[in-house]
Amino acid sequence: MHCRLTNFREVIMNDNNPSLSRGRRAMVRLAEPAAPVDAADENARRLFLQRAVACGAALPALYGLAGEAGAATPEAPPQPAATAASVIRDFHDPYLELVRLLREACEVEHALMLQYLYGALSLKPSYAALAGDGTPNNHTLLGVAVQEMQHLGAVNRLLLALDAAPNLVPAEFPYEPHIYPFEFNLEPLSPASLAKYIYAEAPIGYFDGPRQATDEHFARTVLLMIGPKRRPNHVGSLYNAVIELTREVGKRPGMPKLDGWVEKLEAIKSEGEADHFRFFQSVFLGTHPAFGEHRDAWQKPPTDANYPAYAAPVNPTAYIGHQNQIIAPELRSLAWLADIHYWTALLLLEQHFRYGDAATRSLALAHMLGPLLSIGRHLPPRGSGVPFDPLNFGSAPALDAQRGRQLIASLVREGQALAQQLGDALPADYPRELAASTLAALAPTHIVLAR
Structure with a gap:
């Protein structure tokens, strides 16, 4: 891509980008504290820096524009204490409002999971220690x-x-x-994508209230990359609202017992605001152990062989005729097969949660950590990526548990047939036997319902 960086004013006047179609907007809305309006020159400066990132500008250049740590810059005036935005309440009934926000929380967690997964799969083999192996932890992307x-x-x-x-x-x-000042996108790992993840996982008020001097320079750089649109919130505000509603619902007579759930929700909120935030900060700064002596890796242009991530596409799709469609037939078929495994895993988890189907949870994990990861690592070096396309089956597409298993079995057979057609084009570590074992486990004689 040819990049032409002119001046701040030209960038702000011509910042329309029709290359990405708009996706669905979430329904959680925030009541935000009033914030001063940035001057036009500051807006233009931020947009210029975003365009610079897209054109491969190195982190040191952005650090310089943000103000070098320790440099003689005017002392920042005292800032008021951070004020967290509050989620706008739609329903007076706390039970209805809690269910509404929990369903929105599911969508946010789902979207974050896919972004991190796509970023992990975009990493080159030399950064395998940063990508991880799928074991849950707070020090690898997977x-x-x-x-x-x-x-x-x-x-x-x-x-x-x-x-x-x-x-x-x-x-x-x-x-x-x-609740965020930017769209969620499937994109390869980069300083720009890391800035979004840092902002998403940040403690409430980190970017809006007083900070330690050691954090000030880092915070300014992240905000410059994100751009002028600012909302003082992250995952934390959504979970704050959910926690308060859980307390409220748990005290009402006739409502389900929610003992222990406040502590579990607090732990989820804390894990993001502490562990995940610091993890993404270390990757952004190049201080994560996986960088070793190459803390300057993000300073290299994305086209450099030593840049940490492959140039995977942004928001690819395996749907024919859609914007950002994967064009190469073999790569599109592989991406479609990855979609089938992703959808299979989701329907298996749906079966597990809705019907208490004991076997389907482990089957879902097998499809996620087996064929999906196999194809996911195979596509980025070839200029593609797993699209994680939506499936219009909706929630609970079958009438009951048995019919749910039948529908999932049909999807598994669809993937099995495509894998056979692809033959040697499949990655060497693709688990070809998983389809047969999944079908055997879904057979009627193996039904075990826990609920």
Whole structure:
């Protein structure tokens, strides 16, 4: 791509970008504290820096524009204490409002999980220690993605405790939650994408209230990359609202018992605001152990062989005729097969949550950590990526548990037939036997319902 950087005014006057179609907007809205309006020159400066990032500008250049740490810059005036935005309440009934926000939380956790997974799969083999192996932890990208999957599972279990249905409907990218000042996109790992993840996982008030001097320079750089649109919130405000509603609902007579759920939700909130935030900060700064002596890796242009990530596409799709469609037939077929495994995993989890189907949870993990990761690592070096396309089956597409298994079995057979057609084009580590073992486990004689 040819990049032409002119001046701040030209960038702000010509910042329309029709290359990405709009996705669905989330329904959570915030009541935000009043904030001063940035001057036009500052807006233009921020947009210029975003364009510079897109054109491969190195982090040191951005650090210089943000103000070097320790440089002689005017002392910042005292700032008022951070004020967290509050989620606008739609329903007077706390039970209805809690169910509504939990379903939105499912979508946010789902979208975060997919972004982190896509970023992990975009990393080159020399950064395997940063990508991880799928074990849940807070020091690898796949580990953090799996923890987001665990958060998604916990929120769905709370929905079940409230006698509400689970929500595993896939996100459609670009996805725009109102609680963030940017769209969620599937994109390769980069300083620009890391800035978004840092902002999303930051403690409430980190970017809006007083900070330690050692954090000030870092925070300014992240905000410059994000741009002028600012909302003083992150995942924390959504969970604050959910926690307060959980307390309220748990005290009402006739409502389900929610003992222990406040502590579980507090733990989820804390995990993001502490562990995940610091993890993404270390990757952004190049201080994560996986960088070793190459702390300047993000300073290289994305086209450099030593840049950490492949140039995977943004928001690809395997749907024919859609914008950002994967063009190469073989790559599109592989991406479609990855979609089938992703959808299979979601329907298996839906079966597990909705019907207490004991076997389907482990089958879902097998499809996520087996064929999906196999194809996911195979595509980025070839200029593609797993699209994680939405499936219009919606939630609970079957009438009951048995019919749910039948529908999933049909999807598994669809993937099995495509894998046979692809033959040697499949990655060497693709688990070809998983389809047969999944079909055997889904057979009627193996049904075990726990609920």
